[in-house]
Amino acid sequence: MNRSEDNPSQDQAISPAPHQEAERWFGHDVLPGQSVSTELEITESYSGRTVVIPLRVFRGMQPGPKVFVSAALHGDELNGTGAIRTILGDDSWKLDAGTLLMIPVLNVLGFERHSRYLPDRRDLNRCFPGSKDGSMASRLAKVIFDAIVKRCDYGVDLHTAAVRRTNFPNVRANLDSPESLRIAEAFGTGILLHGSGPKGSLRREATKAGCVTIVVEGGEVWKVESSVAECMSRGIFNVLKELDMMQGEPDLPDSQVMIRETKWLRAERGGFMSMHVAPGDSVQKGQAIATNSSLLAEDQNRLETPFSGIVIGMTTLPAVQPGEPVVHVGRLANAKSVRRHARQVAGDDVQRTAHEHLATNIQVTEPTDQTE
Numbered sequence: 001m002n003r004s005e006d007n008p009s010q011d012q013a014i015s016p017a018p019h020q021e022a023e024r025w026f027g028h029d030v031l032p033g034q035s036v037s038t039e040l041e042i043t044e045s046y047s048g049r050t051v052v053i054p055l056r057v058f059r060g061m062q063p064g065p066k067v068f069v070s071a072a073l074h075g076d077e078l079n080g081t082g083a084i085r086t087i088l089g090d091d092s093w094k095l096d097a098g099t100l101l102m103i104p105v106l107n108v109l110g111f112e113r114h115s116r117y118l119p120d121r122r123d124l125n126r127c128f129p130g131s132k133d134g135s136m137a138s139r140l141a142k143v144i145f146d147a148i149v150k151r152c153d154y155g156v157d158l159h160t161a162a163v164r165r166t167n168f169p170n171v172r173a174n175l176d177s178p179e180s181l182r183i184a185e186a187f188g189t190g191i192l193l194h195g196s197g198p199k200g201s202l203r204r205e206a207t208k209a210g211c212v213t214i215v216v217e218g219g220e221v222w223k224v225e226s227s228v229a230e231c232m233s234r235g236i237f238n239v240l241k242e243l244d245m246m247q248g249e250p251d252l253p254d255s256q257v258m259i260r261e262t263k264w265l266r267a268e269r270g271g272f273m274s275m276h277v278a279p280g281d282s283v284q285k286g287q288a289i290a291t292n293s294s295l296l297a298e299d300q301n302r303l304e305t306p307f308s309g310i311v312i313g314m315t316t317l318p319a320v321q322p323g324e325p326v327v328h329v330g331r332l333a334n335a336k337s338v339r340r341h342a343r344q345v346a347g348d349d350v351q352r353t354a355h356e357h358l359a360t361n362i363q364v365t366e367p368t369d370q371t372e
């Protein structure tokens with residue numbers, strides 16, 4: 001593989017006004033106003049074939065930032081793949097400025113196996129920025145990092161919850177960094193979760209290297225959920241609008257909440273969980289979240305939220321053992337913030353649809369009266 005043509009320093013060397021000239025991406029010259037389907041060679045398969053990441057490069061007529069949008073970095077997380085493919089199949093929008101890389105599947109080796117992980121069982125999203133002489137995962141990470149991340153100014157990395165869980169759409173970013181906060185807010189989910197991400201994750205290492213990257217989480221593995229994909233598509237366009245790469249104003253909810261503390265409520269007993277909340281629900285301190293009962297429907301114990309907040313994610317598998325995660329709650333300051341969150345979800349078509357739709361994946365029941 002010859003990657004020298006993707007050397008980022010070459011752009012500056014070609015011309016003093018690179019926006020007027022072709023940009024070289026993965027062996028293609030991409031002119032202003034063009035879009036090109038291409039691929040990045042990343043490794044070789046067991047049978048010795050070249051393995052590639054298919055992607056599409058768009059250039060606007062005007063100069064502007066370079067942005068990548070990636071999905072399926074965990075190879076089983078496909079909602080973002082659905083969102084990107086919808087945008088790729090839609091010719092009603094136009095990139096006015098800058099360069100956009102759309103990558104429906106970043107972890108093609110995991111994707112081929114319907115798996116989160118690489119064939120060596122490593123998590124690609126813990127291997128960035130990677131190394132030339134390292135493990136298979138580490139080498140892959142390095143190729144992606146050098147050819148894509150280092151050449152971009154911003155990144156949007158689309159994920160879902162892990163297997164057997166679902167998430168209400170939310171953005172994760174370092175909210176203490178003004179530029180990360182700007183992109184996180186522009187994406188337009190009602191929930192913004194603060195954090196830099198785990199060591200070796202794409203967003204953490206990309207942001208550290210100067211490519212401000214946010215993570216978006218929504219829905220489940222192994223499916224494209226229309227309401228989540230819609231939320232992601234809107235967010236991608238919102239970010240492009242915020243960066244003046246597309247015309248128009250971002251379509252944002254009335255308010256957004258920043259969450260800095262979350263807690264997984266865990267099962268205390270083995271048994272079957274009756275859920276009393278759905279993803280995206282607002283909850284008040286002490287509210288019943290789920291009731292654990294035996295298979296014969298005899299109540300064993302009840303989980304209550306220790307603080308007021310939002311149901312960010314939850315299990316979709318009602319059978320639990322002690323210690324297993326049931327509901328992931330994000331803390332809000334007070335009851336007023338909780339009510340405001342509920343209003344903003346109800347007032348935003350895209351989030352309201354996701355809220356209604358994700359609730360249908362889970363049997364949600366009212367808690368029964370419990371005598372002490």
Ligand SMILES: [Zn+2]
Pocket residue numbers: 073074077159160
């Ligand atoms: Zn993921």
